[in-house]
Amino acid sequence: MSLTVSIPTPLRRYTEGRGVVEVSGDSVGAALESLLQMHPSLKAQLYTDDGRLRSFVNLYLNDEDIRYLEKTETVVKPGDSIAIVPSIAGGV
Amino acid sequence: MLTIRKNDYESLRRHGEEAYPHECCGALLGRFNNGDRIVEQVVRCTNTCADRPEDRYNIDPKELLSLQRRAAKQQLDIIGFYHSHPDHPARWSVTDLAEAHWLGCSYVITSVEKGRSAQTNSFALEGESEENKRLETEEIAVLSPVEDQSLCH
Numbered sequence: 001m002s003l004t005v006s007i008p009t010p011l012r013r014y015t016e017g018r019g020v021v022e023v024s025g026d027s028v029g030a031a032l033e034s035l036l037q038m039h040p041s042l043k044a045q046l047y048t049d050d051g052r053l054r055s056f057v058n059l060y061l062n063d064e065d066i067r068y069l070e071k072t073e074t075v076v077k078p079g080d081s082i083a084i085v086p087s088i089a090g091g092v
Numbered sequence: 093m094l095t096i097r098k099n100d101y102e103s104l105r106r107h108g109e110e111a112y113p114h115e116c117c118g119a120l121l122g123r124f125n126n127g128d129r130i131v132e133q134v135v136r137c138t139n140t141c142a143d144r145p146e147d148r149y150n151i152d153p154k155e156l157l158s159l160q161r162r163a164a165k166q167q168l169d170i171i172g173f174y175h176s177h178p179d180h181p182a183r184w185s186v187t188d189l190a191e192a193h194w195l196g197c198s199y200v201i202t203s204v205e206k207g208r209s210a211q212t213n214s215f216a217l218e219g220e221s222e223e224n225k226r227l228e229t230e231e232i233a234v235l236s237p238v239e240d241q242s243l244c245h
Contacts, residue, residue: 006160006164008160008170008194009169009170009171009194009196009197010193010194010195010196010197010217013195013196019164019169020164044221045221045222054222056191056193058153058156058157060153060154060157063154063157065153065154083157083160085153085156085157085160086193086194087150087151087153087156087191087193088117088119088150088151088156088173088191088193088194089141089148089149089150089151089187089191090148090149090175090184090185090187090188090190090191090192090199091115091141091144091147091148091149091175091177091185091187091188091191092115092147092148092177092178092180092185092187
């Protein structure tokens with residue numbers, strides 16, 4: 001099952017410069033595993049040492065934040081698109 | 093170094109004045125060139141920090157998702173972000189660094205003093221990971237309309 005993961009600018013150094021990576025899997029989690037198999041150095045950027053997704057990493061399945069779906073258990077289908085979106089915030 | 097057209101530079105500074113006394117925020121779309129960043133578009137975003145907009149900013153991830161798609165369609169990248177510091181110096185804060193996650197991108201800060209834009213500085217988020225990231229001062233090259241020619245494809 002083939003779908004794509006959109007890679008944000010700061011993480012492309014870990015995907016050989018690619019902005020879109022084709023992956024396989026039947027859930028968001030499986031798709032991410034597929035991505036990390038191809039680009040293992042991404043793991044430390046996306047996950048903490050104890051294996052939790054870093055809090056600033058937002059994941060979208062098509063137009064939906066997976067936090068409001070079934071998180072990494074969310075089922076995916078061929079042609080779906082997952083986007084990794086690091087958060088932006090700050091202030092004085 | 094961050095290279096930006098004069099009208100884009102003025103646009104982001106004006107945004108800080110219009111948002112005063114709240115913080116403004118936005119994104120910079122453009123290209124990477126040998127470690128430098130060249131701005132092609134300044135995109136205003138909504139500060140979604142409702143409880144402390146005068147000293148905090150946040151961009152809705154969904155708006156960022158749209159920006160990523162917009163940039164890709166135009167064969168551009170998100171190369172940085174900007175925000176304002178109302179009545180506070182144009183230097184990065186501890187919060188700015190803690191919340192900065194776009195390694196290799198520029199973070200532009202404009203101080204807005206009593207409603208008027210004052211200093212604008214840019215900082216590059218350097219490092220290889222969350223654990224060793226740092227914001228380093230970078231030069232801003234503001235191109236006059238004549239110099240704009242050099243940005244044309």
